[in-house]
Amino acid sequence: MSINVNGNPVELPGDPRVSLLDLLRERLLLTGTKKGCNQGACGACSVLVDGERIISCLALAVQYEGRSVTTVEGLAEDGALHPLQAAFIAHDGFQCGYCTPGQLCSALGMAAEARRGLPSAVTADLEADSMPLTRDEIRERMSGNLCRCGAHNGIVDAILDACAGGGR
Amino acid sequence: MIPFTYTRAHDAAEAIRLGADAATKYLGGGTNLVDLMREGAERPGALVDVTGLPGAIEESQDGSLRIGAAVRNTAVAEHRAVRARYPMLARAILAGASAQIRNMATVGGNILQRTRCAYFYDGTVRCNKRTPGAGCDAIDGFNRMHAILGASAYCVATHPSDMCVALAALDALVELEGPGGRRTIPLTDLHRLPGDRPDLDTVLGPGELITAVVLPPLPWAQRSTYRKVRDRASYAFALVSVAAALDLAEDGTVRDVRLALGGVAHKPWRAERAEQMLRGRPAGTESFRAAADAELAGAAPLRDNAFKPELARRLITAVLGELMGDAA
Numbered sequence: 001m002s003i004n005v006n007g008n009p010v011e012l013p014g015d016p017r018v019s020l021l022d023l024l025r026e027r028l029l030l031t032g033t034k035k036g037c038n039q040g041a042c043g044a045c046s047v048l049v050d051g052e053r054i055i056s057c058l059a060l061a062v063q064y065e066g067r068s069v070t071t072v073e074g075l076a077e078d079g080a081l082h083p084l085q086a087a088f089i090a091h092d093g094f095q096c097g098y099c100t101p102g103q104l105c106s107a108l109g110m111a112a113e114a115r116r117g118l119p120s121a122v123t124a125d126l127e128a129d130s131m132p133l134t135r136d137e138i139r140e141r142m143s144g145n146l147c148r149c150g151a152h153n154g155i156v157d158a159i160l161d162a163c164a165g166g167g168r
Numbered sequence: 169m170i171p172f173t174y175t176r177a178h179d180a181a182e183a184i185r186l187g188a189d190a191a192t193k194y195l196g197g198g199t200n201l202v203d204l205m206r207e208g209a210e211r212p213g214a215l216v217d218v219t220g221l222p223g224a225i226e227e228s229q230d231g232s233l234r235i236g237a238a239v240r241n242t243a244v245a246e247h248r249a250v251r252a253r254y255p256m257l258a259r260a261i262l263a264g265a266s267a268q269i270r271n272m273a274t275v276g277g278n279i280l281q282r283t284r285c286a287y288f289y290d291g292t293v294r295c296n297k298r299t300p301g302a303g304c305d306a307i308d309g310f311n312r313m314h315a316i317l318g319a320s321a322y323c324v325a326t327h328p329s330d331m332c333v334a335l336a337a338l339d340a341l342v343e344l345e346g347p348g349g350r351r352t353i354p355l356t357d358l359h360r361l362p363g364d365r366p367d368l369d370t371v372l373g374p375g376e377l378i379t380a381v382v383l384p385p386l387p388w389a390q391r392s393t394y395r396k397v398r399d400r401a402s403y404a405f406a407l408v409s410v411a412a413a414l415d416l417a418e419d420g421t422v423r424d425v426r427l428a429l430g431g432v433a434h435k436p437w438r439a440e441r442a443e444q445m446l447r448g449r450p451a452g453t454e455s456f457r458a459a460a461d462a463e464l465a466g467a468a469p470l471r472d473n474a475f476k477p478e479l480a481r482r483l484i485t486a487v488l489g490e491l492m493g494d495a496a
């Protein structure tokens with residue numbers, strides 16, 4: 001029973017009560033992923049599983065056997081920040097930084113969803129082939145990630161900069 | 169969380185064999201069940217993971233759509249046929265929870281998610297849903313989010329699903345399979361009103377599994393939508409929501425209409441009385457409002473939610489007006 005985390009195979013816990021979030025933080029010491037509410041309500045624990053964003057606090061780790069998890073620790077490559085991380089710095093997309101790892105993973109999943117044409121609650125034409133990332137679209141699609149510091153304007157700017165042009 | 173065993177089922181037969189025991193629960197995305205297990209409101213000794221059950225979204229010859237219970241909420245809202253033919257369903261799903269949760273949540277789990285009543289979550293207060301016979305602290309408590317239709321002296325909780333409101337309006341069928349065999353029932357018959365047994369959310373028997381949801385053909389549902397009013401612009405449960413479809417005749421009368429409400433009752437509320445009043449009547453604000461009045465005539469608001477009946481009336485009127493579009 002194993003799971004892949006940021007490219008490394010990891011044994012799954014024997015106790016099925018262990019959440020994916022606790023596996024990452026407590027057992028693998030990957031503390032980038034944050035525990036805000038542990039109830040699905042804040043998005044601080046967002047990670048990517050096979051490229052799709054989920055919240056890891058309500059995910060039992062055993063359910064993800066054989067899947068590939070990417071956390072904030074897996075975004076930089078060869079010591080270079082991911083372009084979205086750099087954009088967060090450039091646009092002041094955080095203050096305390098607690099929500100940031102979740103925002104980053106969520107935004108990358110979000111950009112992929114928009115690229116493949118998934119509509120959102122504010123999309124006027126459900127049948128449109130492409131889903132351009134406007135400010136309104138980004139705010140709605142990112143509403144699962146709260147920021148208690150209120151850095152949302154910078155977060156939206158950073159995402160617009162790094163993701164709206166169809167970058168990775 | 170109390171200890172439990174975890175097994176993965178590969179098909180319905182295996183799930184039902186593993187799930188027959190009363191202490192066992194099926195596990196979808198876990199976004200509701202895991203939360204409730206942490207809170208002690210659910211205490212299963214065994215979980216049977218049904219996310220691996222086969223079942224996609226299949227279009228049939230007769231124009232109906234069959235959606236497997238394990239299909240994720242995102243995949244339903246994303247499906248081309250759902251977006252084109254049942255826009256109210258795509259919109260209802262996209263109005264619920266967050267994108268991350270929708271990526272995890274399954275159709276079966278969404279239907280069977282439990283109430284968000286804070287008294288049900290809190291083990292230190294009285295709740296008839298959590299402990300039958302204990303009493304209900306919500307009735308005289310903070311009940312802004314609670315029911316105004318079909319509630320009882322035992323329970324005023326609401327069913328929180330957005331998706332189910334659209335399914336109720338669309339006459340969706342739910343396919344069930346259990347130790348006693350298979351059956352298919354309308355979604356509107358699946359959830360119960362609380363009566364004196366609010367601990368029973370649904371009519372499901374022990375070990376019964378949802379295997380699929382079927383949307384019957386309804387060509388005029390192309391003209392349908394979902395509108396949700398909540399305390400913030402996104403990522404909040406409904407105060408009141410409306411799923412509606414409108415079929416207008418050439419002469420401007422209502423040929424047919426579908427209407428269901430969320431956030432108002434223990435189950436997704438199909439507004440049959442309003443529908444009946446509208447069929448054959450001239451479409452327009454006056455008849456929409458009259459129909460909404462009739463539907464809400466029996467509303468019994470609580471201390472904190474006296475705003476809900478009027479909000480529901482206005483929402484019904486506005487959404488039907490929106491669907492009339494240029495004909496208005």
Ligand SMILES: Cc1cc2nc3c(=O)[nH]c(=O)nc-3n(C[C@H](O)[C@H](O)[C@H](O)COP(=O)(O)OP(=O)(O)OC[C@H]3O[C@@H](n4cnc5c(N)ncnc54)[C@H](O)[C@@H]3O)c2cc1C
Pocket residue numbers: 039040041042193194195196197198199200201202203218237238263264265266269272273274275276277278279280281282328329330331376377378379403404405406
């Ligand atoms: C912060 C937050 C906000 C939310 N906001 C909204 C919202 O605005 N609107 C909304 O509609 N929802 C909302 N939700 C609820 C969310 O939609 C549900 O948690 C989700 O749909 C449940 O699906 P799941 O697959 O994760 O179910 P699980 O949690 O896995 O299961 C839920 C229940 O269904 C049972 N079950 C699962 N599959 C089957 C099956 N095939 N047959 C029989 N039984 C089964 C389980 O035993 C369990 O009792 C929110 C949730 C959270 C945490």
Ligand code: FES
Pocket residue numbers: 034035036037038039040041042043044045046055056057058
């Ligand atoms: S910690 Fe998971 S959503 Fe808040």
Ligand code: FES
Pocket residue numbers: 093094095096097098099100146147148149150151
């Ligand atoms: S930067 Fe502090 S919570 Fe978002």
